[in-house]
Amino acid sequence: MGRIPCCEKDNVKRGQWTPEEDNKLSSYIAQHGTRNWRLIPKNAGLQRCGKSCRLRWTNYLRPDLMRGKFTDAEEHTIVKLHSVVGNRWSLIAAQLPGRTDNDVKNHWNTKLKKKLSGMGIDPVTHKPFSHLMAEIATTLAPPQVAHLAEAALGCFKDEMLHLLTKKRIDFQLHQAGNNHHHNQQSSAAKHEENDEDTIEKIKMGLSRAMQETGNTNINNNWESNNNDQLPASSSAHFGISSMFQCGGEPPSFDGDAWSQSMCTGSTCTAAGGENRRGRMDEEKLDEDDDDDDNVLWDLPSDELMNPMV
DNA sequence: AAGACGGTCAACCGCGTCATG
DNA sequence: ACATGACGCGGTTGACCGTCT
Numbered sequence: 139m140g141r142i143p144c145c146e147k148d149n150v151k152r153g154q155w156t157p158e159e160d161n162k163l164s165s166y167i168a169q170h171g172t173r174n175w176r177l178i179p180k181n182a183g184l185q186r187c188g189k190s191c192r193l194r195w196t197n198y199l200r201p202d203l204m205r206g207k208f209t210d211a212e213e214h215t216i217v218k219l220h221s222v223v224g225n226r227w228s229l230i231a232a233q234l235p236g237r238t239d240n241d242v243k244n245h246w247n248t249k250l251k252k253k254l255s256g257m258g259i260d261p262v263t264h265k266p267f268s269h270l271m272a273e274i275a276t277t278l279a280p281p282q283v284a285h286l287a288e289a290a291l292g293c294f295k296d297e298m299l300h301l302l303t304k305k306r307i308d309f310q311l312h313q314a315g316n317n318h319h320h321n322q323q324s325s326a327a328k329h330e331e332n333d334e335d336t337i338e339k340i341k342m343g344l345s346r347a348m349q350e351t352g353n354t355n356i357n358n359n360w361e362s363n364n365n366d367q368l369p370a371s372s373s374a375h376f377g378i379s380s381m382f383q384c385g386g387e388p389p390s391f392d393g394d395a396w397s398q399s400m401c402t403g404s405t406c407t408a409a410g411g412e413n414r415r416g417r418m419d420e421e422k423l424d425e426d427d428d429d430d431d432n433v434l435w436d437l438p439s440d441e442l443m444n445p446m447v
Numbered sequence: 448a449a450g451a452c453g454g455t456c457a458a459c460c461g462c463g464t465c466a467t468g
Numbered sequence: 469a470c471a472t473g474a475c476g477c478g479g480t481t482g483a484c485c486g487t488c489t
Contacts (some may be wrong), residue, residue, distance in 0.1 A: 153459095154457075176474070225478065
């Protein structure tokens with residue numbers, strides 16, 4: 139079985155393109171356009187797959203492409219759009235003249251994800267980590283919460299370590315029965331602190347925060363909301379957020395140009411699990427636009443390069 | 448100086464959707 | 469209505485390069 143290959147792989151060159159190949163492709167497309175990618179390599183004298191030619195053209199050779207660093211405004215747009223459409227890189231790129239979906243995707247994966255994580259925001263849902271944990275806590279019984287928190291620790295470990303070590307975030311732990319900030323020198327921020335110790339301290343802080351939250355609302359919410367939707371919002375703060383609070387300021391929720399609009403709580407509509415494409419995306423977006431109670435994204439429609447979104 | 452490591456980005460792969468017959 | 473081919477998309481890989489140890 140299997141899929142029919144788009145071209146004869148035996149006769150096809152792969153890997154990096156040479157300047158000569160670029161010239162052949164560019165000059166052919168300049169003369170004949172981009173109709174029928176399957177025929178283009180043959181007619182242009184290239185031993186390449188049509189797919190490879192299309193990719194090379196759209197991501198590199200197109201004359202309208204803009205190279206260079208992403209501006210703050212572009213990053214702002216990417217984050218906002220991603221909070222609405224998720225990993226629809228082509229949709230997002232359509233709003234950024236001169237940028238390709240590949241550019242946007244790479245920039246997101248290499249820079250923006252870390253930037254958001256560093257601010258305590260989950261790059262998938264665009265919610266604060268503390269908000270996610272609170273939502274989990276309100277819908278599960280305490281024993282399940284404990285297990286989930288343990289699993290979440292694994293997921294967030296890298297981000298946590300990045301925050302606590304590289305960013306030098308002050309991280310101070312509550313000792314049992316001792317809530318005052320007794321140590322000005324963050325143990326986790328020190329180089330000599332190894333990862334295992336840090337993880338253990340994260341676990342301790344999370345456990346403590348869970349206990350505190352559990353005393354207030356977990357049980358009640360479990361009783362009443364077991365099969366209901368997630369609460370529209372929750373004021374419960376625990377887990378990662380409360381741990382930051384132990385050490386003082388949460389990370390970087392400041393006047394950063396694009397930190398204000400990314401997270402408006404549970405109204406976020408992020409990628410999570412959705413994987414529809416094409417027209418279904420547009421339909422979904424139209425539905426979202428009609429939902430005035432679910433407004434997250436405040437980019438005026440006339441700011442958009444592509445009104446489809 | 449050299450190897451290890453991590454970040455970046457171009458390119459590839461496989462799947463879904465669309466257009467056409 | 470269905471089959472088929474072409475295209476577009478998102479995820480992933482791997483080469484390259486700079487930094488660290």
